[in-house]
Amino acid sequence: MPSPQQARAQASAITSGRAAPAQEVSPTSRLRTLFDRPRLSPGQRRIAQYLIEHLHEAAFLSITDLADRVGVSQPSVTRFASAVGFTGYPALREQLQSIALGGRGGTAAELNRGNELQAAVDAEIENLENLRRDFADADRVIEVGRELAASAPLTVLGLRISVSLAEYFGYAARRVHPDVRLVTRGGTVAYDALLQSREAGGAWVLAFSMPRHAHETLGAVRVARGAGLKVALITDLALGPLADEADVTFATGTGSRLVFDSYAAPGVMCAALLQAMTDADPGRTQARLEEYEHVADQQHFFLRD
Numbered sequence: 427m428p429s430p431q432q433a434r435a436q437a438s439a440i441t442s443g444r445a446a447p448a449q450e451v452s453p454t455s456r457l458r459t460l461f462d463r464p465r466l467s468p469g470q471r472r473i474a475q476y477l478i479e480h481l482h483e484a485a486f487l488s489i490t491d492l493a494d495r496v497g498v499s500q501p502s503v504t505r506f507a508s509a510v511g512f513t514g515y516p517a518l519r520e521q522l523q524s525i526a527l528g529g530r531g532g533t534a535a536e537l538n539r540g541n542e543l544q545a546a547v548d549a550e551i552e553n554l555e556n557l558r559r560d561f562a563d564a565d566r567v568i569e570v571g572r573e574l575a576a577s578a579p580l581t582v583l584g585l586r587i588s589v590s591l592a593e594y595f596g597y598a599a600r601r602v603h604p605d606v607r608l609v610t611r612g613g614t615v616a617y618d619a620l621l622q623s624r625e626a627g628g629a630w631v632l633a634f635s636m637p638r639h640a641h642e643t644l645g646a647v648r649v650a651r652g653a654g655l656k657v658a659l660i661t662d663l664a665l666g667p668l669a670d671e672a673d674v675t676f677a678t679g680t681g682s683r684l685v686f687d688s689y690a691a692p693g694v695m696c697a698a699l700l701q702a703m704t705d706a707d708p709g710r711t712q713a714r715l716e717e718y719e720h721v722a723d724q725q726h727f728f729l730r731d
Contacts, residue, residue: 453526465509480495570699574702584608593608616642621653629655
């Protein structure tokens, strides 16, 4: 319960048209908000993590000292300052000093939120919750899954850091689809594969583009479209040059709290499309899965539990 003096102060603020002061935000929370930019490179995220973890010391370091502490170059620190919205390191350091001098400890609520790793998990949970809301209308996923299942061959494209998602999808899709072609090298190698897929009768490409988005991916998608292939894109942005080129875009958030991104939501998106592919042709799916299990047993692919 507020004291009589506090109650009178709150009433005075309301009647004078001024809102009561908001609950103070801790320095660490302010920094996380300031640096929460999914387009930061891994090196820039290292700088952000260092500043979050060593704010009261780092806020008073020279650019040379900060670069040495983090293990990056001075130009990297300057580029980081620009990436988070400042004209240069001096302006960023001024803001850091303001935050550091404004409070020296985390709030109880922040302490309950846990450490940086737990914050990364919380961010991924939010991405999954957003994806769950998107799945409330599953018609588009079902329709695209049907189209991918019917495309023979089906090409799966993933370059640079997106290779892992493409390989996961391709590995699973081969269990239920007779001709899946995986493209994980860019440039003319990718162009050859895409053109051959179209000549063989393929209709669709499933492309992955996770941050940082590669010029090679955009080039490959344009070649695919030029050859007459349709493109379904799994990425983190609903707008931009890649989304503009795609026939269908599934935008799913990536975890950007750590030095390297994590892909919980894109992984679920992959599994959802695979599910839609299996449901599109149940007879073929069942026959292929049974045949695979038969071969796996014969060749002892897996350890027995």
